[in-house]
Each structure stands twice: as structure tokens, then as C-alpha cells.
Amino acid sequence: MSALLDAAPLLRCPRCAADVTVADRTLRCATGHSFDVAKQGYVNLLSRPPGAAADDAAMVAARNALLDSGLYSPLADALTRVVHALDLPAGGVLDVGAGTGYYTAAVLETLPNRAGVALDLSAYAARRAARAHPRLASLVGDVWAGLPVRAGAIALVLDVFAPRNAEEFARVLAPGGAVVLVTPRPEHLGELVAALGMPQVDPRKAERLAATFAGFAQGPARCVRETLSVDGATAASLARMGPAAHHVAAAALEHLAASESTTDVTLSVDVAAFVRP
Numbered sequence: 001m002s003a004l005l006d007a008a009p010l011l012r013c014p015r016c017a018a019d020v021t022v023a024d025r026t027l028r029c030a031t032g033h034s035f036d037v038a039k040q041g042y043v044n045l046l047s048r049p050p051g052a053a054a055d056d057a058a059m060v061a062a063r064n065a066l067l068d069s070g071l072y073s074p075l076a077d078a079l080t081r082v083v084h085a086l087d088l089p090a091g092g093v094l095d096v097g098a099g100t101g102y103y104t105a106a107v108l109e110t111l112p113n114r115a116g117v118a119l120d121l122s123a124y125a126a127r128r129a130a131r132a133h134p135r136l137a138s139l140v141g142d143v144w145a146g147l148p149v150r151a152g153a154i155a156l157v158l159d160v161f162a163p164r165n166a167e168e169f170a171r172v173l174a175p176g177g178a179v180v181l182v183t184p185r186p187e188h189l190g191e192l193v194a195a196l197g198m199p200q201v202d203p204r205k206a207e208r209l210a211a212t213f214a215g216f217a218q219g220p221a222r223c224v225r226e227t228l229s230v231d232g233a234t235a236a237s238l239a240r241m242g243p244a245a246h247h248v249a250a251a252a253l254e255h256l257a258a259s260e261s262t263t264d265v266t267l268s269v270d271v272a273a274f275v276r277p
């Protein structure tokens with residue numbers, strides 16, 4: 001609850017954009033819209049069911065197990081390094097499509113005194129994010145429905161493998177604030193893509209991103225490339241936790257999970273900052 005109280009000045013009503021306050025386990029706007037704090041500590045701001053884009057319980061569990069194992073810690077390190085190479089203005093930290101809040105927590109830990117907000121379309125993810133860090137408020141919301149955040153209230157938007165709404169990011173960022181994006185390179189998880197017939201990353205993704213954030217200045221960037229040697233169960237979790245999970249036959253994943261041999265899997269991602277002028 002205290003994270004939500006601290007985050008309230010950063011937020012706005014998702015229905016009417018009025019300022020909000022938090023009291024008696026309820027988030028309320030001046031006009032009278034109100035949203036209960038769930039017993040798991042998050043607030044659901046959606047006005048309709050989330051649809052298929054939201055991570056389901058199995059995807060969130062797979063992601064949580066994999067992130068807890070520390071396998072993706074090089075990525076969290078690269079992310080915090082890029083954040084620290086920025087000269088951020090005053091303001092909060094917003095993680096869009098935050099999932100379990102793993103990366104948000106890692107970044108907040110290195111930015112003392114900033115309030116954090118995790119936004120995700122999935123209530124399963126939001127439950128985890130609500131427990132990820134004492135300064136992290138967790139919201140269920142849709143990045144395409146307009147962010148429930150006041151203009152200029154945010155110093156840093158994180159977006160790790162999640163949908164990007166550049167127009168809304170520009171609105172909520174204070175001048176000099178930055179978006180830090182983590183995106184897969186074409187060879188990311190290539191061995192699993194080939195073995196399981198998962199959809200490939202668009203080879204022109206970097207180009208498309210640069211066009212999407214054309215109104216921003218390019219900031220610091222890093223590339224993480226490592227070969228992970230993983231057992232079958234971990235390889236299956238890597239496949240299950242992403243959007244590709246919907247495209248792979250359950251039998252193929254179970255077969256992989258039961259495999260006793262280790263597999264090499266390429267981790268290859270770009271971490272890039274875009275600074276709002």
C-alpha cells in the first residue's frame with residue numbers, strides 16, 4: 001500500500017484523467033471514479049477483460065521461475081548500466097508491460113527515493129509485481145488505452161520485451177526523461193526458434209524502433225549477447241514465457257522439458273535509451 005500512496009501523485013484517472021488519491025484501499029479520482037486495491041496489492045484499471053495479449057498464469061509462472069534462476073541477470077545488469085548513463089530529471093519510474101516486476105525492481109534498487117509504477121495487461125503479472133519491490137505500485141492497464149499517468153510525471157519509462165506506445169511515453173515523460181527499451185535481436189533464442197518453429201524476430205526491428213522514436217534523441221545503448229547452456233526444463237520455460245508460447249504445440253514443449261541433455265541457447269538483445277527533448 002505504501003508504494004501506491006507514494007505513486008498516487010504520478011497517476012491520473014484512466015476514465016477522466018482527473019488527479020487521483022488513495023485511501024481505504026481504494027484509488028479514487030475527484031470526479032468519483034473508484035478502483036479497489038485487490039487483496040494481492042495491485043489495482044485493476046481496465047474497463048473490459050484484457051484479451052489474449054495478456055500473459056496467462058502459465059506464462060507468468062514460467063517467466064517468474066526463469067528470472068528467479070538468475071539466467072537473465074546479465075540483461076538486468078545491462079539495463080541498470082544504461083539507466084545510470086542517463087542524466088534523469090525528477091520524476092517516477094514507469095515500467096510498461098512490466099510482467100513480474102523483475103527488471104523494475106532491479107532498476108528501482110539502484111535509484112533510491114524514486115517511486116515506481118508497474119503497468120501490465122495481465123493480473124497474474126500484476127500480482128507478482130505488487131510484491132517485487134517496496135517502492136513499486138502495481139497496476140493492471142492497457143498501454144494502448146492511454147496511460148493512467150499524469151503528463152510529465154515520469155523520469156524513466158522502461159519497456160522490456162513489451163508493447164511500445166511512443167506518443168504516450170512522450171506525454172508522461174518530463175523533459176530530459178528517457179525511455180529505455182529492451183528488444184530481441186534476430187538471433188535471440190534462435191536455437192529454440194528453429195527447433196520449435198517459433199515466430200522469428202523481424203530483422204528490421206531496430207530500424208522500425210528508430211522510426212517509432214524519431215521524435216526522441218538517441219541515448220546510451222548496449223547489446224547483450226551470451227550463449228546460455230540450459231537443461232530441457234529451462235529451455236522449455238524460455239519458450240513458454242514469451243508470446244511465442246501461443247504458437248508452439250504443447251507436446252513439443254513437454255518433450256523439450258523432459259529432455260535430459262543440455263542445449264545451447266543464444267541470448268541476444270539490444271538495450272537502447274531514447275531521450276525526450
Ligand SMILES: C[S@@+](CC[C@H](N)C(=O)[O-])C[C@H]1O[C@@H](n2cnc3c(N)ncnc32)[C@H](O)[C@@H]1O
Pocket residue numbers: 053054055063096097098099100101102103119120121122125141142143144159160161162163241242243
Ligand atoms: C514478453 S512479456 C515481458 C514482461 C517483462 N517486461 C519481462 O521482461 O519480464 C510482455 C508483457 O507485456 C504485457 N502486455 C501485453 N500487451 C500489453 C498491453 N497492451 N498493455 C500492457 N501490457 C501488455 C503482457 O501481459 C506481458 O506481461
Ligand SMILES: [Zn+2]
Pocket residue numbers: 013014015016017018029030031032033
Ligand atoms: Zn475519473
